[in-house]
Amino acid sequence: MTVPFIELRRWQDWANFALGLWLAVSPWIADYAGQDAATANAALCGLSLALAAHFGFSCDHLSTEWLTLAGGLWLIASPFALGFAGDHVATVNMVAVGLFVTLLSAWALELDRELGRLWNRLVPH
Numbered sequence: 001m002t003v004p005f006i007e008l009r010r011w012q013d014w015a016n017f018a019l020g021l022w023l024a025v026s027p028w029i030a031d032y033a034g035q036d037a038a039t040a041n042a043a044l045c046g047l048s049l050a051l052a053a054h055f056g057f058s059c060d061h062l063s064t065e066w067l068t069l070a071g072g073l074w075l076i077a078s079p080f081a082l083g084f085a086g087d088h089v090a091t092v093n094m095v096a097v098g099l100f101v102t103l104l105s106a107w108a109l110e111l112d113r114e115l116g117r118l119w120n121r122l123v124p125h
Contacts, residue, residue, distance in 0.1 A: 012108040013057035016068050016101055020049030023075075023097050030089050037082040038090035045071055045078070049101060056108075065108045072102030 024046030026032075027039040049071050056064035075098025079091040 010057050012104040013053045013064075015104055016056070017050050017053035019097050019101055019104075020046045020051075020053055022046070023049065023093070026093050026097075027090070030093055032087055032090040032093075035084050035087045035090055038079070038084040038087055038094070041075075041078050041082060041084075042090070042094070045075060065105050068101055069105035069109065072098045072100075072105055074098070075101065 023042050026046070027035075027042050033039050049068055052064045052067045052071065056068070075094045078098075079085040079087075079094050085091050
């Protein structure tokens with residue numbers, strides 16, 4: 001018996017939800033709340049990622065995976081784009097969460113059968 005795609009992807013959505021919640025509260029837990037740009041970025045992106053992941057596991061819409069993928073890529077780039085790369089704790093937190101979110105979202109997208117068929121047609125083996 002095969003496991004349906006939704007069941008395979010569900011744990012990635014829950015993990016992204018947890019990462020989003022962590023990111024939203026991390027400025028106060030990891031003590032970089034004094035850095036305004038990093039705090040605002042963490043709070044807004046964290047809540048956005050948690051909401052997107054929530055919609056991902058409740059509505060099962062593939063666009064939420066693309067949104068979380070974009071959010072993960074933004075988190076990786078944000079310390080450098082917003083100018084808080086000098087704050088080591090904030091930068092490591094953003095980049096680490098961004099990497100995990102990006103990997104989990106890409107993995108969930110790869111599990112999608114329609115996307116997999118498109119990928120197999122585009123990439124020569």
